[in-house]
Amino acid sequence: AQSVTQLGSHVSVSEGALVLLRCNYSSSVPPYLFWYVQYPNQGLQLLLKYTTGATLVKGINGFEAEFKKSETSFHLTKPSAHMSDAAEYFCAVTKYNQGGKLIFGQGTELSVKP
Amino acid sequence: DGGITQSPKYLFRKEGQNVTLSCEQNLNHDAMYWYRQDPGQGLRLIYYSQIVNDFQKGDIAEGYSVSREKKESFPLTVTSAQKNPTAFYLCASSKDWNQPQHFGDGTRLSIL
Secondary structure, three states, rough: OOOOEEEOOOOEOOOOOEEEEEEEEEEOOOEEEEEEEEEOOOOOEEEEEEEEOOOEEEEEHHEEEEEHHHHEEEEEEEOOOOOOEEEEEEEEEEEOOOOOOOEEOEEEEEEEEE | OOEEEEEOOOOEEOOOOOEEEEEEEEEOEEEEEEEEEEEOOOOOEEEEEEEEEEEEOOOOOEEEEOOOOOOOOOEEEOOOOOOOOOOEEEEEEEOOOOOOEEEEOEEEEEEE
């Protein structure tokens, strides 16, 4: 069965520091991978997606992620954290025979210290 | 602007009562989804629909029901059989299975 693991339910960084949120997946076939961000009491907003092609994917707000098949990882990074990046981040995976069903990780809450 | 509208934003349920959460989209998307979000558990799929008049159970369908009579609408009923309904409910839609899902702003359901 597919699964998604996000390492660290809480991550804290200082403003201007590197943001690294980890995501590992298990899938027997090539996956489609997504990162979403959620602000308090709101829905999820897509940050970026990997389907096929280039393994380094750039998203909104300066975030990017790299698909590493050998490591079954899709970690999210941002070179310099901003206070407005404080939110909860979800990694999700689907594959061609899932009918669009997304499997979500448990989420990582990012705190940014001034 | 196209998007997904969920209503109400907050909802309270009495014991033994069924309540219905509304989800409407004007994105012309074929697929629609309902998720339940609990603290520390991520999102879990309740029901999904890939086309009008058809829907499938997700991972936690017990105590819930849905209908898909129109492309734009996918209401979720939380029945009295759902013994722990307190949660944040999110509706989503997508154009196709491999396209990103767009989310509404959610409905927070609590028990009176």
